Amino acid sequence: MTDDLVYASIAELAPRLAAKELSPVEVTDAVLARIEQLEPQLNAFIAVTAESARHAARAAEAAIMAGNHLGPLHGIPIGIKDLYATRGVATTFGSPLYADWVPDFDAAAVERLKRAGAVLVGKTNLHELAYGSTSANAHHGPVHNPWRLDHHPGGSSGGSSAAVAAGMVYGAMGSDTGASIRQPAACVGIVGIKPTFGRASKYGALPLSWSQDHVGPLTRTVRDAALIMQVLAGHDPRDPTTVRRPVPDFTAGLGAGVRGLRIGIARPFFFEACDPEVVAAVEAALEVLEDQGAVLEEIELPDMAAAYTIGTITIAVEGAAFHAANLRDRPEAFSDELRASFELGSFYSGVDYVQAQRLRRQLMEATERAMAGFAALVMPTSPVVATPIAGSPPEHAMLRPRNTMPFNVLGQPAISLPCGFTEAGLPIGLQIVGHAFDEAGVLRVAETYERATDWHERRPQL
Amino acid sequence: MSKPSSAELQQMARATFGRELSERQAEAYRGRLPTMVKNVERLQQWAKRLGDTAPAQVQRMLGAAGDD
Numbered sequence: 001m002t003d004d005l006v007y008a009s010i011a012e013l014a015p016r017l018a019a020k021e022l023s024p025v026e027v028t029d030a031v032l033a034r035i036e037q038l039e040p041q042l043n044a045f046i047a048v049t050a051e052s053a054r055h056a057a058r059a060a061e062a063a064i065m066a067g068n069h070l071g072p073l074h075g076i077p078i079g080i081k082d083l084y085a086t087r088g089v090a091t092t093f094g095s096p097l098y099a100d101w102v103p104d105f106d107a108a109a110v111e112r113l114k115r116a117g118a119v120l121v122g123k124t125n126l127h128e129l130a131y132g133s134t135s136a137n138a139h140h141g142p143v144h145n146p147w148r149l150d151h152h153p154g155g156s157s158g159g160s161s162a163a164v165a166a167g168m169v170y171g172a173m174g175s176d177t178g179a180s181i182r183q184p185a186a187c188v189g190i191v192g193i194k195p196t197f198g199r200a201s202k203y204g205a206l207p208l209s210w211s212q213d214h215v216g217p218l219t220r221t222v223r224d225a226a227l228i229m230q231v232l233a234g235h236d237p238r239d240p241t242t243v244r245r246p247v248p249d250f251t252a253g254l255g256a257g258v259r260g261l262r263i264g265i266a267r268p269f270f271f272e273a274c275d276p277e278v279v280a281a282v283e284a285a286l287e288v289l290e291d292q293g294a295v296l297e298e299i300e301l302p303d304m305a306a307a308y309t310i311g312t313i314t315i316a317v318e319g320a321a322f323h324a325a326n327l328r329d330r331p332e333a334f335s336d337e338l339r340a341s342f343e344l345g346s347f348y349s350g351v352d353y354v355q356a357q358r359l360r361r362q363l364m365e366a367t368e369r370a371m372a373g374f375a376a377l378v379m380p381t382s383p384v385v386a387t388p389i390a391g392s393p394p395e396h397a398m399l400r401p402r403n404t405m406p407f408n409v410l411g412q413p414a415i416s417l418p419c420g421f422t423e424a425g426l427p428i429g430l431q432i433v434g435h436a437f438d439e440a441g442v443l444r445v446a447e448t449y450e451r452a453t454d455w456h457e458r459r460p461q462l
Numbered sequence: 463m464s465k466p467s468s469a470e471l472q473q474m475a476r477a478t479f480g481r482e483l484s485e486r487q488a489e490a491y492r493g494r495l496p497t498m499v500k501n502v503e504r505l506q507q508w509a510k511r512l513g514d515t516a517p518a519q520v521q522r523m524l525g526a527a528g529d530d
Contacts, residue, residue: 211518306508309501316498340490344498347479355505357517364518394493 006034006167007459010224013170014072020064024075028057028119031077035121035168038462042144044163046082048122049089053077056119063117072227074117079163079172082123083130083156084110085204093206094126094137094156096333097326107204108236109173109215116231124159124172128338130208131319132156133179133400134392138335142389145188146460147425151386154184154400160218161188166462171219171228177208178311178408179382179401181216182416186381186429189418189458191446192218193225194404196437197411198243200229201236209318210241211357212311212408221456222417222447226250229439245437253444259293261375261445269304270379270403281420281428282380288452289378289445299374302366307406310356310363314409317353320345364410371435376445379403381416381429403431413439415446418455427455466496474499 005027016022032050039045060075085091085103087110092098106114113120125143127135135143135158143158145151146166153162157174161184164172174181176194185192194214202213217228233247265286271279290296320327323334323342331339371377383399407414412433419430430449434442450456466474468488475481475491478499483491 306504309504312497313501313505336490340494343487344491344494347475347481347498348502349479352502352505354517355509355512358512358515359505359508361518362512362515397493398497 003167003459005030007220008170009221010072010076010170010219010227011221013076014074017064017075018069024057024060024064024119025054027075028053028077028121031121031168031170034166038166038168041149041462042146042162042166043141044124044143044159044166044168045079045122046092046094046125046140046159047090049120052089053119053121060117060119070117073113073231076118076170077121078113078118079122079124079160079169080110080120081126081157081160081173081175083126083175083206084173086110086120086123089123091123093130094128094140096139097330103204105204108201108238109205109232112231113173121169124157124163126159127156128335129323130156130175130177130180130206131315131338131341133183133397134389135159135184136389138337144389145386146462147188147427148386150388150390151426152187152389152392154187154386156180157184157192157218161185161190161192164188164190164218164220165460167459171217171224174216174218175205176214176216176404176408177212177315179404181214181218182404182414182429182431183382183400185218185416186418187386187427189421189427189455190218190220191222191225191415191417191456192216193229193415193439193442194407194413195229195233195439196413198241199413199437199439200232200234201239201242203236203238207318207322209315211318212314214408222415222443222450223251223254225415226254226443248440250440250443253440254447256444257292258289258445258448261294262373263289263294263296263445264299264371264374264377265296266299266301266304266377266379273399274380274383275385275422277422278380278383278385278428282378282430285419285430285449286378288449292448292452294445297374299370299377301370302363304406306359307363307409308402310360311405311409313348313352313356314360316341316345317348360409367410367412368435375434375441377433378445379431379433381431385422385426385428407433412436413442415442417446417450418458419449419453420455421458465492471495478502
């Protein structure tokens with residue numbers, strides 16, 4: 001096994017698999033060996049499904065040899081956050097509440113990945129019930145950051161982020177209600193995209209907040225994120241929030257560059273109270289985009305602090321509603337942290353919740369007006385980088401999702417990609433936000449930055 | 463900033479949310495309750511500018527699911 005193979009991108013592997021130069025069995029064996037080697041250090045998985053992965057890899061190999069190559073994900077090993085129902089494989093949501101649940105169906109995302117020929121190698125660890133941003137799971141143990149093993153990898157999709165960064169999988173599914181794809185991607189120096197609300201089906205994914213949950217992938221390159229989003233996107237009658245809107249080719253604009261595109265820089269709120277090393281890295285990234293021909297302009301957005309507050313209220317209330325029966329009947333099955341969070345959600349009144357949703361509508365409309373003429377917004381993904389698992393500053397609990405939460409409230413697509421490291425060697429993320437249903441635009445800007453830099457080629461020493 | 467006492471937390475819960483807290487609850491909620499009180503105060507401030515705005519509609523009618 002070589003680092004070259006486990007750290008190849010999906011876009012690099014796909015043509016070699018299609019051309020029969022490389023077998024899905026060889027690729028799957030390489031990542032399973034990598035998982036066996038690194039899992040004791042990282043704790044990125046709740047379950048590794050080696051036997052079924054090898055079976056799927058052999059089936060993919062047979063299909064490709066017979067001339068039935070299904071597309072770029074055929075034969076590619078992928079991790080699935082243990083938030084998605086997987087037929088015949090225990091699905092715990094990172095909680096003892098579901099320790100014994102073996103679904104008899106696949107979540108829509110899993111179904112689509114399987115249909116595209118992906119090889120599922122395991123269920124990744126997460127913050128309990130996806131409500132938290134460190135992945136320090138009280139029941140399955142903390143996930144460790146591949147760049148600094150005593151640091152958290154972000155969350156809630158921290159098992160997915162750690163596994164992708166460590167070369168244990170080529171991509172992994174995450175979910176994002178306030179930060180949970182983009183912030184863990186930032187913490188480990190990889191790519192994570194949250195599509196527009198309604199773009200991809202959440203069927204079979206555990207809800208945290210029905211109106212803010214999004215599904216999406218974590219990968220090592222922007223192009224790989226586009227390839228997986230292509231499979232995930234589309235209407236699903238089982239998820240009434242998905243829209244019947246045509247899905248464009250997300251890779252079509254990659255390579256087109258950003259010359260002449262107006263990009264908005266929203267310094268109030270998003271650049272405030274940030275780690276200075278984060279701001280310096282993002283300012284340098286802005287210069288790169290300007291060098292690539294983008295037209296950078298300060299933009300005045302509506303009250304993003306309000307958007308953040310609406311997000312915290314909405315998650316608290318909707319989460320408390322979803323977990324109400326278990327809170328009443330099995331409170332001991334929640335960690336103290338989660339039990340308190342969900343109990344407190346019931347403190348907000350019905351009037352509070354509706355006022356928050358009315359304000360949300362105003363902000364959605366005002367943000368769209370403010371962004372007219374701009375292709376995208378650029379800002380730090382998170383004001384802070386990863387911190388030690390033991391001893392994360394309490395104020396970071398609110399800071400970690402601060403720059404990402406507003407776009408769960410507003411529903412716009414947003415991506416995080418690596419834009420540097422702190423002096424201590426911890427990755428920093430750049431967030432690019434687009435107009436609703438313009439994932440292609442977000443990917444185009446991100447890929448332009450990625451192509452001009454080499455942050456995505458750095459690897460942790462493991 | 464000093465942490466609020468149990469008595470202060472119980473007063474906050476009573477005044478803002480109409481709830482009585484046990485000692486366990488006061489201890490468990492210590493980190494979050496003050497922020498929640500601020501959130502409600504902000505909502506009350508913002509409510510003045512809502513006019514006739516209807517809530518954000520992110521769910522869809524049965525039978526119309528998926529219509530754009």
